[in-house]
């Protein structure tokens with residue numbers, strides 16, 4: 001399973017890249033705003049800076065909600081860097097834009113997916129990635145991981161090439177369970193990835209190794 005980091009923070013992207021654990025980045029307008037990035041040229045420069053840090057795909061989201069606007073924005077984003085994947089919301093105009101981009105060879109990430117029906121439509125339209133938001137489903141007492149499982153079954157039934165990008169990942173067990181189900185990619189915060197590191201027996205074992213070494217070597 002590929003690991004994408006879900007942030008627009010350059011320091012965190014750099015840290016994850018240096019650890020060698022990420023295969024790409026996802027952003028959204030809220031994450032860009034969180035970093036204080038505003039204005040078209042600053043936004044485009046920021047995406048370029050992200051592409052220079054990581055080797056993999058970088059999702060950059062359109063703001064328009066009409067077909068023409070999405071196409072205009074998406075083409076600018078795709079021209080920016082070969083690693084850019086145009087992120088498009090799951091709305092009717094978005095589906096039309098995904099179909100257009102797919103025919104033009106521009107890669108897309110269909111975002112704000114909350115049902116299998118939506119995931120099926122995105123795959124039919126030729127989305128490169130589909131982003132089901134598991135944490136936000138869990139937030140409303142619905143099983144987010146079950147959605148990943150259901151999409152996996154349907155995509156496998158018909159050999160859809162669209163990759164399942166589990167999004168809105170909040171904690172380490174989301175990551176482990178996504179991998180067990182067979183999500184192609186997960187995107188989450190660095191904190192959730194780093195939490196996979198922790199085990200008390202690792203800490204205890206290391207402390208013992210170092211203490212035993214010190215006894216003989218000072």
Ligand code: G3P
Nearest residue numbers: 006028135136167168169
């Ligand atoms: O990038 C989309 C998604 O990962 C958002 O996550 O935590 O805001 O629900 P969250």
